[in-house]
Amino acid sequence: MFVVTLTYTAPLERIDALVAEHVEWLDAHYASGAFLASGRQVPRVGGVILARAQSREALDAILAQDPFGRAGAAVYQVTEFLPTKTAPELAPFAVDPV
Template sequence: MFILSLTYLKGNDEADKYMQPHMAWVKEGYAKGWFLASGRKVPRTGGVIFARGDRAELEAYVAVDPFTVHGIATYDVTEIALTTVTEGLEALKS
């Protein structure tokens, strides 16, 4: 499993200009079966995506996120080898 942590490099007003294409990118990640959960950080300084799949493919996908392309945010990709999950979240371990 991976945690894709994005941090805004620009303000929320600038992020809002690219939010619609970014969200289309997020939805495509779900359609590919890579994304498991996502949301904004609180306070709103970026976001987090829980993902699965091949690291190289995920990193290539992150590179085409409109937030990355337009310099709105940077990503930190962290791989986690989960050993224990609560009932109902077994898919996180795959």
């Protein structure tokens, strides 16, 4: 599983102009099962995505298509982690500790 932190590199006016296209991109990856949760950071300096892509390379390919990144309006930090303990609702995403 991955935590993706987006940091805006453009003014919010530019971000706002890209939001509709970004939401379409998010929707496509929710439909594929790659994204589990997403939202704005507080304060509004970027966003966070909880992803379960097949690999880091697969996630990088997905992120390369984000309208924010394609427009040079955001940069990404990706942290991979193994969810060994979860709330009951997230149990299907847990992995056995090794």
